[in-house]
Amino acid sequence: LSAVLPVRAQAGPLASWHEGPVKTSILDFVGKVTTPSARDFVIADERIAVFDNDGTLWCEQPIYSQLAFALDRVKLLAPDHPQWQTQEPFKSVISNDLAGLVRSGEKGIFEIVAVTHAGMTTDQFDRAVVDWTRTAKHPRFHRGYTELVFQPMLELLEFLRQNEFKIFVVSGGGIDFMRPWMEAVYGIPPERIVGSSGMTRYVVGEDGGPVLIKDAKIDFVDDGPGKPVGIHKFIGRRPIFAFGNSDGDLQMLQWTAAGSGARFMGIVHHTDADREYAYDRGSSVGKLDKALDEAVNGHWVVVDMKQDWKVVFPS
Amino acid sequence: LSAVLPVRAQAGPLASWHEGPVKTSILDFVGKVTTPSARDFVIADERIAVFDNDGTLWCEQPIYSQLAFALDRVKLLAPDHPQWQTQEPFKSVISNDLAGLVRSGEKGIFEIVAVTHAGMTTDQFDRAVVDWTRTAKHPRFHRGYTELVFQPMLELLEFLRQNEFKIFVVSGGGIDFMRPWMEAVYGIPPERIVGSSGMTRYVVGEDGGPVLIKDAKIDFVDDGPGKPVGIHKFIGRRPIFAFGNSDGDLQMLQWTAAGSGARFMGIVHHTDADREYAYDRGSSVGKLDKALDEAVNGHWVVVDMKQDWKVVFPS
Ligand SMILES: [Ca+2]
Ligand SMILES: [Ca+2]
Incomplete structure (x- = not known):
């Protein structure tokens, strides 16, 4: 296996990731679950990868x-x-x-x-x-919000897709807010997007045409302990790969970690005030405290944005 | 296009379906939405097909x-x-x-x-x-329940899969009851199964291992007007192809029919007391009344089990 990985790296997956332990751990994990002769091989049907969205795939500051x-x-x-x-x-x-x-x-x-x-x-x-x-334009970067996605994470999605992972977004954000643009921006289709939702009502209009009406009542909150619940409800299978960036992802990462066989748990740590933002334990948006402790204890992979990413946003 | 269809038929899709208007309408629909030059062409990503389960894909008598x-x-x-x-x-x-x-x-x-x-x-x-x-064995047929699936419908699932449809089950049955066996029996993975559910709770057990506990409280009823709601919630895209067998599928079929472009709405009518069961408007299980009227008015495709199917169950 180790003979294969340098070739993969030269061939160019994760081009915006600096060489180092984080990039190596991703390549190593994907290598071992996709190599049929490896002890940790996982069939493609069961290669479930879940990603938080705000702060993990796109910028979440100064407000969601x-x-x-x-x-x-x-x-x-x-x-x-x-x-x-x-x-x-x-x-x-x-x-x-x-x-x-x-x-x-x-x-x-x-x-x-x-x-x-x-x-x-x-x-x-x-x-x-x-x-x-x-x-709409972001107040600091003066770019559209869907241009403020993280280039290294787009490459990670593409790398996992090439390796036949089934990629899901599992976000505290609204499911109806995410689905209209994520297929174009992330290559993730609507049926693989899990999020929070309000109640919806089926109504046959006066002209006979049926519509779905969005109500203000909360249906499901896909955050914290709601994330493994949402994973069970929408996906029905435990992920082998999970990426988040805040305490809202703690239970999703725990749930992923508790499965049998090889697992990957990753956290994006925002350490780059120059190119993006630097925040963790004291932040009101994307607070990363307990999950950072558990990442250290559980040997989860912590991405240091400043050290690990050559670029932050697509050029 | 019409020159293509006889070749497809000879090549053997839907082998357990008798030649006739129902089989032709299925072949015709799939032909026109998958032929790039056709006016009704639909890209593979948007070929969403939804199937009710009880009475549509497997036997639902004498009790669910x-x-x-x-x-x-x-x-x-x-x-x-x-x-x-x-x-x-x-x-x-x-x-x-x-x-x-x-x-x-x-x-x-x-x-x-x-x-x-x-x-x-x-x-x-x-x-x-x-x-x-x-x-468990069925009281009349003395076979396992997952052997009492409808052979012609298995062939339809396979035919749609070959034509790059994304196939979902959208059933009033329990989502947790369906997922453990449907991938092996229908080739439909857990994340493409939509159903009714109870509330689930994330609990970290005394040994530190997290579990999801099933509670008796109802979360979602995926039946009647709940079916288009469930389709929106779990799939996030309107189907172009829907199959059901009872009034519980009426709104799912209406919702499918109300989209733009070519659509297929099908109903399995249980007309074969000898090989399976015969029931419709007066049945307490799988009542088919309003949806049968609307099928006639809307020119939906009604399968006459006795006339259209060479066999009912796999041999
Ligand atoms: Ca987040
Ligand atoms: Ca049914």
Whole structure:
């Protein structure tokens, strides 16, 4: 096996990853589960790989992109809702008063989600998301959000795909927010995207055409202990490969680690304030604390963004 | 295109289907959505096909197989629960008193589901299902339940697979009841099985190993209007091909029909009391009434089991 790996590396998988223990551990793991004669060989059907999204596949700072979408959407809808000019939490959103929004608390966030993510058909929401990905720009990088995906992780997805892994996103983000763009950006089709969701209702409209209406009631929260639950519900098979970046991924990584045979557990550690952001234990977005301790104890692979990645975003 | 179809037919797809309008409509539909030059061509990524299970892919009479599993399991567990000998609904189950079971109503069924489908880990339930499929016999045919799948439908699954369809089961049955055996029997992997589910909880056991515990609380009912909801939730893309057999499939078929481009909506009509069963509008299991009317109005394809199928079960 060891004779094969240098050839693979020369052939160019993971080109944006610096040589080192992290890159080697990925190549080594994929090599041993895909080599039929190896003790750790896994048939292609069972090569389940799961990836968190925010902070693992794309940038999640300074606020989650889905929250940026919701705030942008409030502003877009504001002309039709003149009362929002004086009504919280909308007033704060419209005037870019993030402190005011924070003061409105969970109730405020829920009201924003309700008006931006519910009360419309699934097709209408889909179009709203696609429109936003085409127009919205990140406040620091001045690029579209779907351009702020991590180039080394795109190469990892491609490398796993070439090795016949079944790749799933397992994210705390909204499933309906992710599906409209992930196939084009990550090459991951809608049926392999697991996320949080609201309730949906089947309604036959007055013209006889059926629609699905998005309601404001929460259906499923795919975060923390919800991630292994979501994996069981949507995938029905335990992953052998999992990548996350925060304490919200702890249970997904534990669940992956607890299976039999070879496993890979990886964490993206944001250590690069110059090219992206540097944050971990003290961050309100993407807090990485318990999972970092458990990574050390469990010998999980921790990516040091600054050291391990030649580039962060696609050029 | 029409020049191609006779060749395909001679080459042998759908060998257990009699020549006739039903077989022709299947071959015709698959031909036109897979021929790149055809107006109705659909790229492989979007060739979503959904199949109901009970009564569509396998026999559902005289009682749903999952209910047979539950009743068998009550009997298996009875020695550890001596109180069940005198306590309904268990007493009726143990003494094979189906009328007594019916008298216990929904509450009785719920109690049976609670003791047979909950209070254990997902791995334990998985093993219970596999053990049952290996040992239980159907009361009339004296064969294992997974041998009472419909041979013509197995050939249809294979034909669609050869034509790069993504095939999903969308069933009112329990997702955890279906996944342990469907990959071996239908060639459909766990992540392409959508069904009803109970709540699941992630628990880190005393030995530190995490488990998922099945609870008795209902999470999702994948039946009737729940089927398009389940399709949206689990698949995230509208099917172009749907097959069902009862009013529980009506909304799934409507949802499929309402998409743009070429669509195929099929219904298995059980018309063969000799080889299987004959039932439709008056049946308590697999009632086919409104969906049969809508099939006629919408020119959906109705399979006449007696006329269209050379054989019913695999030999
Ligand atoms: Ca994350
Ligand atoms: Ca059925």
